[in-house]
Amino acid sequence: MVDTSKMVKAKVWVLDRRPLGEPTIEDFKLLEEDLPPCSDGDVVIAAECLSVDPYMRYRARKMPLKTTMPGGQVARVLESKSPSWRVGQYMVCYPGWRSHTLVTAKELKEGGLGSYTPLPDLKDFPKSTGLGVVGMPGNTAYFGFLELCQPKSGETVLVNGAAGAVGSAVVQIAKIKGCKVIASAGSQEKCEWVKSLGADHVFNYKTTSVTQALKDAAPDGINCYFDNVGGQFTLEALPHMADFGRVSLCGAISTYNDETRDKGQLVANSPFDAGLIITKQLRVEGFLVPRWIARWMEGLNQLKQWVVEGKLKYQETVTEGFENMPKAFIGLFHGDNIGKAIVNV
Amino acid sequence: MVDTSKMVKAKVWVLDRRPLGEPTIEDFKLLEEDLPPCSDGDVVIAAECLSVDPYMRYRARKMPLKTTMPGGQVARVLESKSPSWRVGQYMVCYPGWRSHTLVTAKELKEGGLGSYTPLPDLKDFPKSTGLGVVGMPGNTAYFGFLELCQPKSGETVLVNGAAGAVGSAVVQIAKIKGCKVIASAGSQEKCEWVKSLGADHVFNYKTTSVTQALKDAAPDGINCYFDNVGGQFTLEALPHMADFGRVSLCGAISTYNDETRDKGQLVANSPFDAGLIITKQLRVEGFLVPRWIARWMEGLNQLKQWVVEGKLKYQETVTEGFENMPKAFIGLFHGDNIGKAIVNV
Numbered sequence: 138m139v140d141t142s143k144m145v146k147a148k149v150w151v152l153d154r155r156p157l158g159e160p161t162i163e164d165f166k167l168l169e170e171d172l173p174p175c176s177d178g179d180v181v182i183a184a185e186c187l188s189v190d191p192y193m194r195y196r197a198r199k200m201p202l203k204t205t206m207p208g209g210q211v212a213r214v215l216e217s218k219s220p221s222w223r224v225g226q227y228m229v230c231y232p233g234w235r236s237h238t239l240v241t242a243k244e245l246k247e248g249g250l251g252s253y254t255p256l257p258d259l260k261d262f263p264k265s266t267g268l269g270v271v272g273m274p275g276n277t278a279y280f281g282f283l284e285l286c287q288p289k290s291g292e293t294v295l296v297n298g299a300a301g302a303v304g305s306a307v308v309q310i311a312k313i314k315g316c317k318v319i320a321s322a323g324s325q326e327k328c329e330w331v332k333s334l335g336a337d338h339v340f341n342y343k344t345t346s347v348t349q350a351l352k353d354a355a356p357d358g359i360n361c362y363f364d365n366v367g368g369q370f371t372l373e374a375l376p377h378m379a380d381f382g383r384v385s386l387c388g389a390i391s392t393y394n395d396e397t398r399d400k401g402q403l404v405a406n407s408p409f410d411a412g413l414i415i416t417k418q419l420r421v422e423g424f425l426v427p428r429w430i431a432r433w434m435e436g437l438n439q440l441k442q443w444v445v446e447g448k449l450k451y452q453e454t455v456t457e458g459f460e461n462m463p464k465a466f467i468g469l470f471h472g473d474n475i476g477k478a479i480v481n482v
Numbered sequence: 483m484v485d486t487s488k489m490v491k492a493k494v495w496v497l498d499r500r501p502l503g504e505p506t507i508e509d510f511k512l513l514e515e516d517l518p519p520c521s522d523g524d525v526v527i528a529a530e531c532l533s534v535d536p537y538m539r540y541r542a543r544k545m546p547l548k549t550t551m552p553g554g555q556v557a558r559v560l561e562s563k564s565p566s567w568r569v570g571q572y573m574v575c576y577p578g579w580r581s582h583t584l585v586t587a588k589e590l591k592e593g594g595l596g597s598y599t600p601l602p603d604l605k606d607f608p609k610s611t612g613l614g615v616v617g618m619p620g621n622t623a624y625f626g627f628l629e630l631c632q633p634k635s636g637e638t639v640l641v642n643g644a645a646g647a648v649g650s651a652v653v654q655i656a657k658i659k660g661c662k663v664i665a666s667a668g669s670q671e672k673c674e675w676v677k678s679l680g681a682d683h684v685f686n687y688k689t690t691s692v693t694q695a696l697k698d699a700a701p702d703g704i705n706c707y708f709d710n711v712g713g714q715f716t717l718e719a720l721p722h723m724a725d726f727g728r729v730s731l732c733g734a735i736s737t738y739n740d741e742t743r744d745k746g747q748l749v750a751n752s753p754f755d756a757g758l759i760i761t762k763q764l765r766v767e768g769f770l771v772p773r774w775i776a777r778w779m780e781g782l783n784q785l786k787q788w789v790v791e792g793k794l795k796y797q798e799t800v801t802e803g804f805e806n807m808p809k810a811f812i813g814l815f816h817g818d819n820i821g822k823a824i825v826n827v
Contacts, residue, residue, distance in 0.1 A: 195761070367756045372748055389756040398757060403717055409754040411712045411734040412743060414768035416540070421766045423759035 145172040145181055145215070150206050150234035150462050156197050159394045159470060164197070165206065165463040178242025180222050182212035184235065184459070187480045188268040189466040190302075194393040205233035206462070209273060211256055211264045212238070219245055227256035229267045236459050236482055249430060257437055260445060263453070269302050269477030270444055270451040273426060276436040277387060278306035278363075280429040283314075285385035285422045286361035290315030293355050295374060298365030299336065300327035302451075302477035303387060306440070307363045308336050309449050316361070319354045321347070321370070323472040330475060334450055347373035358382065366391050372408035378417050384409075386423040394470060452476030490517040490526055490560070495551050495579035495807050501542050504739045504815060509542070510551065510808040523587025525567050527557035529580065529804070532825045533613040534811040535647075539738040550578035551807070554618060556601055556609045557583070564590055572601035574612045581804050581827055594775060602782055605790060608798070614647050614822030615789055615796040618771060621781040622732060623651035623708075625774040628659075630730035630767045631706035635660030638700050640719060643710030644681065645672035647796075647822035648732060651785075652708045653681050654794050661706070664699045666692070666715070668817040675820060679795055692718035703727065711736050717753035723762050729754075731768040739815060797821030 146169055153166035175181050187210040196207050214226045219242060222228070230253040232238040245253050256267045269275065281303075288294060294311040298304040299320035311318045312335040320336040322328050328339045338354035347370055351359070358379025364371055367389025378384070397404050409421055429436065443449035454474035456465040459482045469478055491514055498511035520526050532555040541552050559571045564587060567573070575598040577583040590598050601612045614620065626648075633639060639656040643649040644665035656663045657680040665681040667673050673684045683699035685692075692715055696704070703724025709716055712734025723729070742749050754766055774781065788794035799819035801810040804827045814823055 195757070364756075368750070371756075372750045376748070386756055386759050388760065392756065403721070405713070405717045405751050405753045407752040407755045408750045409752045409756065409759075409766070411709075411716075411731055411737065411752055411754065411768070412540070414731050414754075414766065415733065416768070416770065418769050418773060419767070421754070421759065422764070423756070423761070424763050425760070428763060 144174075145237050145239075146170070147172050147235055147237035148459055149236070151203050152197055152200060152206055153203065155202065155399070156194070156394075157399050158396045160194065160197065160463070160467055162463050162467070167460060172237060172239040175216050175218050175239060176241075177218050178245070180214050180219050180240050180245065181216040182228065182230070182232075182238050182240060183215050184210040184212045184237070184482050185227075186211050186265045186268065186482065187234065187459070187462065188273075189462065189469060189478045189480060190274070191388055191390045191393060191469050193466060194470070198399060205235060207231065207233050209268055210235075211267050221245065227264060228253050229256050229272060230254070234462050249427065257441060259441070262444065265453055265455070265477070265479045266444070266451065268479060269453060270306055270449060271437055271441050274302035274477060275306055275440040276429065276433065277426045278303045278310055279436040279440060280426060280432070281385050281387050281424050282307045282310055282361075282363050284429070285424060286363060286383045288314050288316050288361045291317070292360035293317045293319065293357065293379070294361040294363065295319045295351070295355070295359045295377075296336075296363045296365075297321045297342070297370055297374075298388070298390065299331045299339070300324075300475050301365060304363070304365055305331065305334060305451065305476055306449065308334050309443075311361075312336070313443065313448060319351070319359070321350070327472075327475055330452065342370060351377040361385070363387060364389070368392050368408060375408060375410060375413050375419075378413070378419055380417050382417060382419050384419060384421040386421060390470065453479050456480045458482075489519075490582050490584075491515070492517050492580055492582035493804055494581070496548050497542055497545060497551055498548065500547065500744070501539070501739075502744050503741045505539065505542065505808070505812055507808050507812070512805060517582060517584040520561050520563050520584060521586075523564050523590070525559050525564050525585050525590065526561040527573065527575070527577075527583050527585060528560050529555040529557045529582070529827050530572075531556050531610045531613065531800075531827065532579065532804070532807065533618075534807065534814060534823045534825060535619070536733055536735045536738060536814050538811060539815070543744060550580060552576065552578050554613055555580075556612050566590065572609060573598050574601050574617060575599070579807050594772065602786060604786070607789065610798055610800070610822070610824045611789070611796065613824060614798060615651060615794060616782055616786045619647035619822060620651055620785040621774065621778065622648045622771045623655055624781040624785060625771060625777070626730050626732050626769050627652045627655055627706075627708050629774070630769060631708060631728045633659050633661050633706045636662070637705035638662045638664065638702065638724070639706040639708065640664045640696070640700070640704045640722075641681075641708045641710075642666045642687070642715055642719075643733070643735065644676045644684070645820050646710060649708070649710055650676065650679060650796065650821060651794065653679050654788075656706075657681075658788070658793060664696070664704070666695070672817075672820055675797065687715060696722040706730070708732060709734070713737050713753060720753060720755060720758050720764075723758070723764055725762050727762060727764050729764060729766040731766060735815065798824050801825045803827075
């Protein structure tokens with residue numbers, strides 16, 4: 138007989154329907170499930186805060202329907218039969234959009250980005266920064282910018298989505314490295330924050346044309362372009378690249394809800410014009426942050442140090458309630474968040 | 483009084499009208515001019531053979547009208563008042579589409595790709611190879627492929643325009659480096675020649691879909707893509723890239739006659755999809771071969787050695803008559819040439 142009194146109920150968001158264009162609440166479904174019992178070597182964890190990120194839109198295009206939406210969370214150990222974990226300890230992990238999770242002994246041992254790692258000691262900073270500036274978005278900025286753009290002191294850097302979790306970190310890392318920074322965001326409030334982070338030129342792409350802004354701010358051309366947005370922004374930005382410019386292609390959020398892509402159609406509608414890439418001798422490189430998994434802690438330690446020293450500031454936009462995961466996620470595409478979008482359970 | 487008996491008459495092709503779409507004979511105009519007298523330090527040269535190359539279409543978009551079409555030639559010294567050059571000596575130089583040229587002492591001293599350099603000792607090979615396999619197209623293949631694609635032995639390489647001057651060299655260099663080579667060209671005759679150069683898979687893109695050809699020939703993906711063609715070819719090729727694939731963007735001949743580009747319109751119609759570049763973590767890099775000017779002779783010496791050893795084969799398509807320069811040039815866009823397109827004066 139199973140002792141149902143100890144059973145843990147988990148809430149789980151699954152992808153119920155394939156998004157076509159902008160995702161809607163109805164594309165997701167909230168389920169409840171009983172976790173299996175915690176066996177030798179296993180732990181049961183409870184999410185305290187979860188991350189919503191634009192990349193999830195990409196995953197939603199190909200992941201099997203009726204399966205759990207992917208994503209990271211900071212979780213507390215509720216029950217432990219593992220010698221490596223004690224009850225009450227915090228971890229950063231990627232079980233997806235789940236309130237509670239049974240993690241098996243085998244899963245706990247697995248490496249890679251999906252591994253279960255202790256939350257870094259974040260001093261007085263909120264635990265949620267382990268999902269943001271001292272987490273995957275932080276490392277996305279750190280490695281994606283420094284490794285692919287190879288910025289030199291004095292060079293001009295362009296960052297869009299600059300009030301986002303990744304973009305705001307890139308702005309500040311570029312300043313730490315001695316670059317001139319041109320940044321864009323989608324509201325006056327966001328632009329003011331980005332300006333306060335040290336960006337040299339900030340423009341609101343909703344009220345100022347990219348072409349005009351860059352004509353004024355980058356008369357000698359852009360050496361490094363960290364692109365989170367793609368689409369029309371990049372189309373207008375590319376002619377302003379300097380010879381031998383480097384583009385770190387992190388994301389293209391302006392295109393994620395493009396229906397032709399959802400339908401898997403092969404359409405030549407990219408802004409990365411071959412003629413410009415050739416004549417300006419540009420290097421355009423895409424990345425997924427797990428490629429630097431072997432250097433993961435190097436990045437987090439550096440980011441944490443900068444945060445503690447006050448050189449790397451951050452903001453969070455917190456949505457309360459696990460039931461609001463889809464709402465917070467969809468909000469990403471409306472620019473609802475300043476800094477990292479977090480959902481508190 | 484000027485001694486007109488010694489005056490040299492030069493024939494010169496100028497760009498008379500801005501091409502819109504495919505260039506026509508009427509876009510060019512043949513002029514005759516009297517060369518100024520040969521002063522101290524100067525030389526007078528006579529072109530023996532000239533090069534027509536796709537890049538000239540690009541130049542025609544922005545160069546001033548009524549000025550000389552740019553390009554390289556192998557020329558013989560007719561008259562010399564320079565201590566560095568003797569009458570009868572051959573040089574490789576870039577005075578443009580001209581039958582005869584007065585080169586001043588100052589011009590002779592200038593460095594860079596436009597410099598006046600002695601024709602390498604090509605043994606029994608025709609002098610025109612100094613414009614092809616042991617010239618700029620050879621170095622375009624050598625540096626553009628090796629430096630940007632960084633091919634490793636055993637990797638899969640895709641080359642289009644593979645029966646052209648550059649493509650045919652890339653095919654063979656990739657084989658020398660131990661790669662598996664997939665190549666495409668636009669006729670059965672061309673495909674047979676490319677096959678004879680050692681390519682593992684060759685397809686005629688006019689009769690076989692790129693998608694199907696690559697599905698069959700590159701089931702594990704393409705590591706290195708040397709792109710001369712762009713457009714629809716690249717649109718279909720990109721989904722077949724392997725993770726961390728490298729694209730060396732040499733040219734995009736399929737788009738050079740695109741009127742929207744002639745009009746300078748900013749249109750998002752590139753095949754280099756950001757989503758593919760990100761998820762496959764591709765590196766796409768464009769180049770102009772003068773970036774390797776400091777290593778120019780390294781390339782030519784290696785190419786010459788391979789040619790002498792029989793490891794690097796070439797073909798030429800020769801058009802007779804300086805008056806046929808525009809015809810030979812326009813033919814490039816119809817795939818008229820196998821190997822290097824040369825015009826004999």
